[in-house]
Amino acid sequence: TQLLEQSPQFLSIQEGENLTVYCNSSSVFSSLQWYRQEPGEGPVLLVTVVTGGEVKKLKRLTFQFGDARKDSSLHITAAQPGDTGLYLCAGAVYKLSFGAGTTVTVRA
Amino acid sequence: DVKVTQSSRYLVKRTGEKVFLECVQDMDHENMFWYRQDPGLGLRLIYFSYDVKMKEKGDIPEGYSVSREKKERFSLILESASTNQTSMYLCASRRLNQPQHFGDGTRLSIL
Numbered sequence A: 001t002q003l004l005e006q007s008p009q010f011l012s013i014q015e016g017e018n019l020t021v022y023c024n025s026s027s028v029f030s031s032l033q034w035y036r037q038e039p040g041e042g043p044v045l046l047v048t049v050v051t052g053g054e055v056k057k058l059k060r061l062t063f064q065f066g067d068a069r070k071d072s073s074l075h076i077t078a079a080q081p082g083d084t085g086l087y088l089c090a091g092a093v094y095k096l097s098f099g100a101g102t103t104v105t106v107r108a
Numbered sequence B: 001d002v003k004v005t006q007s008s009r010y011l012v013k014r015t016g017e018k019v020f021l022e023c024v025q026d027m028d029h030e031n032m033f034w035y036r037q038d039p040g041l042g043l044r045l046i047y048f049s050y051d052v053k054m055k056e057k058g059d060i061p062e063g064y065s066v067s068r069e070k071k072e073r074f075s076l077i078l079e080s081a082s083t084n085q086t087s088m089y090l091c092a093s094r095r096l097n098q099p100q101h102f103g104d105g106t107r108l109s110i111l
Helices: none
Strands: A005-007 A010-014 A019-024 A031-037 A044-049 A055-058 A061-065 A071-076 A085-092 A096-098 A102-107 B004-006 B010-013 B019-025 B031-038 B042-049 B064-070 B073-078 B087-094 B106-110
Touching: A005 A085, A010 A019, A019 A085, A019 A102, A031 A071, A044 A055, A044 A061, A071 A085, A085 B042, A096 B042, B004 B087, B010 B019, B019 B031, B019 B087, B019 B106, B031 B064, B031 B073, B042 B064, B042 B073, B073 B087
Parallel strands: A010 A102, B010 B106
Antiparallel strands: A005 A019, A019 A071, A031 A044, A031 A085, A055 A061, A061 A071, A085 A096, A085 A102, B004 B019, B019 B073, B031 B042, B031 B087, B064 B073, B087 B106
């Protein structure tokens, strides 16, 4: 069983639409990270959130850490084909545990 | 920029072979990690190393071993490769308590 559950597993949307990816757990994390992975490459860190309730924005991407530090969401506004990729969340306790990922496809 | 380099992008081996996957980082990071990535399972930690000559088992160490003789190099060894070890293998490194930086992965096929 995964320590971190991501939903949905797959998401296909049209360019210009918004999307949200969720990352949930019953465990409390000291920090949570979001990565994006493109085909044939390793994951690249997008953001780290540390404080419960924290919201971070990275251009059209908004990341939120739940108040209890057990869950997080990633929201993309006006998605573009360049946002296509596998989005992974990872929570840190004494080591990093990864979710299974959400495959996002943005159609032009 | 941090550079984590994995020696092979694609590798095909036969069952029973001893397989070596090499990873080198150029930023003097203390910690290094080996993961495997399988569809629907995400990244699972095989082994990690806090420092030279130190290693710790991750979540799925069976069938694998590691070597860290120098700080910049972390090797993953499949003692006797089996078909269920066909996977994408990712190496990562980090400075203590900082985010991990990943290599581009090695797609290993065991026939």
